[in-house]
Amino acid sequence: MLKPTEAELEILHVLWQQGSCTVRFVHETLHAQKDVGYTTTLKLMQIMAEKGLVRRNVESRTHVYEAAINETEAQGELLRGFLHTAFRGSAMKLVMQALGNHKTSREELDEIRKFIENMEGDNQ
Amino acid sequence: MLKPTEAELEILHVLWQQGSCTVRFVHETLHAQKDVGYTTTLKLMQIMAEKGLVRRNVESRTHVYEAAINETEAQGELLRGFLHTAFRGSAMKLVMQALGNHKTSREELDEIRKFIENMEGDNQ
DNA sequence: CACCATCTACGAATATTTTCGTATTTCCCT
DNA sequence: AGGGAAATACGAAAATATTCGTAGATGGTG
Incomplete structure (x- = not known):
């Protein structure tokens, strides 16, 4: 593409x-x-x-x-x-910057956190 | 700049x-x-x-x-x-894509999760 | 000291992206 | 049917980014 x-x-x-x-x-x-x-x-x-x-x-x-x-x-x-x-x-660096510099609502942060917890769960 | x-x-x-x-x-x-x-x-x-x-x-x-x-x-x-x-x-969409599509190690995910928890803590 | 390798300066060619003018066609309205 | 608004096609200008050739300066080495 x-x-x-x-x-x-x-x-x-x-x-x-x-x-x-x-x-x-x-x-x-x-x-x-x-x-x-x-x-x-x-x-x-x-x-x-x-x-x-x-x-x-x-x-x-x-x-x-x-x-x-x-x-x-x-x-x-x-x-x-x-x-x-x-x-x-470095995806991590990018993600940290994105989260740190741009206002992300409480709800969105929650959603991202759950997403990560979910990934971590799969991973074990 | x-x-x-x-x-x-x-x-x-x-x-x-x-x-x-x-x-x-x-x-x-x-x-x-x-x-x-x-x-x-x-x-x-x-x-x-x-x-x-x-x-x-x-x-x-x-x-x-x-x-x-x-x-x-x-x-x-x-x-x-x-x-x-x-x-x-949409920072959230970007973050989700970055986390979903690119292999991020367990340790990095942990670090990001802690970072978010920390942000949420400040926010209350 | 003369030569050669290596450096900077500079302009211009090339490539890519964006913009738009002009020509032509088509449709609708009176 | 005739005129005008609105559409596409097309080429080329303008703006931006990248590449490199060539010229001239400089410094180390035989």
């Missing part, structure tokens, strides 16, 4: 959240946060279709796109790369 | 690990893993000096470089960006 670029990821997030959408919809969504032209979004989505990152339905004049890669899997791939380039592979 | 590129990060990792070194040393280290020319490494390090990512001592003919940014801080910055672009800010 080809690694999506940063701009492509923004588009994928819209598709993951919305399911299928038109270029127009994706563009409106991005445009709400960022100043970008319509044809820029269109071009990116066309490139993504070539790369196999998205699928498109061209039956109607207005094409309908959907993500061709799974969100969790893609994030896993990205994480693997990032872990390597930024943390030289 | 300017965000280092991927190639720059590789150099920073050498500097973080080694302390001060020459271009030659950094190059040899990178070259062991990757086919890259000496002047490429040199040029990158010169650019990094301009950007303020590294400091260099030019007293002797052979310049000596050291990282100008702290490893943990830099990783924190990178993580913030990555968390946003890849996980839309």
Whole structure:
């Protein structure tokens, strides 16, 4: 699976959240946060279709796109790369930083702790 | 602080690990893993000096470089960006993926669990 | 002292990613 | 049917990142 670029990821997030959408919809969504032209979004989505990152339905004049890669899997791939380039592979260091620097709610911490306890249980 | 590129990060990792070194040393280290020319490494390090990512001592003919940014801080910055672009800010999701997909030893899991328990303790 | 290995400086080629202008087609509304 | 809004296709500019060739300086060694 080809690694999506940063701009492509923004588009994928819209598709993951919305399911299928038109270029127009994706563009409106991005445009709400960022100043970008319509044809820029269109071009990116066309490139993504070539790369196999998205699928498109061209039956109607207005094409309908959907993500061709799974969100969790893609994030896993990205994480693997990032872990390597930024943390030289130390998952523990990354996790500690993530927990330490970003506000995580009590509930989320609980959930993570249970997750770990569960892993430790399996492991014995 | 300017965000280092991927190639720059590789150099920073050498500097973080080694302390001060020459271009030659950094190059040899990178070259062991990757086919890259000496002047490429040199040029990158010169650019990094301009950007303020590294400091260099030019007293002797052979310049000596050291990282100008702290490893943990830099990783924190990178993580913030990555968390946003890849996980839309969900630290929990990232942590779960990191723990789930990458082999983490029993000892490391313990350490993380204690870290969380400690955070939860403070929080009450 | 002259040569050679090694260093830095610098500009430019290449590759990658992002942006957008323009042309053309299609559909809808009057 | 005619005109305009909205869509896609396409190429190329712009921005960013990476690579390296070449020139010139410097220092050690025979």
